[in-house]
Amino acid sequence: MTTTLDDRLAIQDLLYRYARAADDKDTAAYRACFSSNGVAVNWADFEVNDGATIIDSLSQYQWTMHKVFNHAFEVEGDRARGYTYCLATHVADEQGQRRKEDWHVRYDDELLRENGQWRFLRREVQVGLIEKVDLPD
Template sequence: MNQDLLPGTLAARYAQLVDNRDFAAMDTIMWPEFTQEGPGFRAESRTVFIANLEFLRQFDSTFHLLGQTSGEWQGNLYRGETYCVASHFYQQEDQGLCLDMYIRYQDVIALRDGEARYLQRDLTVVARDERRLQEPSF
């Protein structure tokens, strides 16, 4: 199978685009009818999803660390799960803070004309952890 069709490769590209704030490029990894549901939100199309990503600009940066992926292809449709820790860094009262979200994505990927893109990527937040960041000591 072409490396670009592997679900882990697609998940890594998704994380990279979010962390680089390259939201417009999300259309290269999602079909137009892409949907996503999560705690307190729903995006009913790729266009709505990409517009919703703007809320991430309130953070100084994000860092998505991917864990295991599991699932299987059935014909041209993949259904699986991807684990992720999404760290959101910001400042408050001159103190660096980090909000970590422990996420399980329920992925649906469709293969069309040899190209794999997300069709659906719902998420469950398993836990959240907010903490102060320590100054680096080297």
């Protein structure tokens, strides 16, 4: 199992596109990160065809920033398995008080190369810690 530089860069691009779609609250871009039968699990146990569920859940925040790092994947043909760490910052206004939440996330991923592009076949989300801080006005 050898992962080429081209595969590494293409997979990294997928991870960044996913984070950007979440931050932009862009349902179409979010869905485009998944294969036609791809699923995300342990978030709300939904299928990606209902990807609006995740994007809608982000609408409660004034803004988000998903910072993706520490990822590793093994490629075998047109499939890959690996993990990705993410620190997702969310800012919300709760009854006039701004609050920041930092979510420490690990994604366990199965990828499929379709038409030359890597997409998520299965994305399992594990939130390890959520830190909440009230922000000054």
